[in-house]
Amino acid sequence: MTLHVPFRVVKRGGRKELQLPERAPQTRRSDNTLVKALGRAFRWKRMLESGEFATISELAEHEAITHSYMTRVLRLTLLAPDIIEDVLDGRHGPELTLPRLLEPFPSGWTAQRSVCFNASI
Numbered sequence: 293m294t295l296h297v298p299f300r301v302v303k304r305g306g307r308k309e310l311q312l313p314e315r316a317p318q319t320r321r322s323d324n325t326l327v328k329a330l331g332r333a334f335r336w337k338r339m340l341e342s343g344e345f346a347t348i349s350e351l352a353e354h355e356a357i358t359h360s361y362m363t364r365v366l367r368l369t370l371l372a373p374d375i376i377e378d379v380l381d382g383r384h385g386p387e388l389t390l391p392r393l394l395e396p397f398p399s400g401w402t403a404q405r406s407v408c409f410n411a412s413i
Contacts, residue, residue, distance in 0.1 A: 322382035333368040364394045372401035
């Protein structure tokens, strides 16, 4: 007896994941890499807004990361609220990864939706 299960292996958030066909029921699972990056972005934003650190450079030095990486992650706080909710709830597609979100994206929320959920970033 041979059992055939259609699936493919995709890289998502730095790990390999099985992706079932579109018609197969799928459980929601959030991408820990994206969730962690969003958490850091909002924590860093809060630290800057509270006056705990005067500049992004000071905060980057304190966190022992590069200034450029911090600014790219901080941009995640400008994402449309529904995109953030989709990431936290695991409702986003496999095309939405941290490296793609760290690339420049439009400031308008409508434009973000078309970019974030379109494979043409």
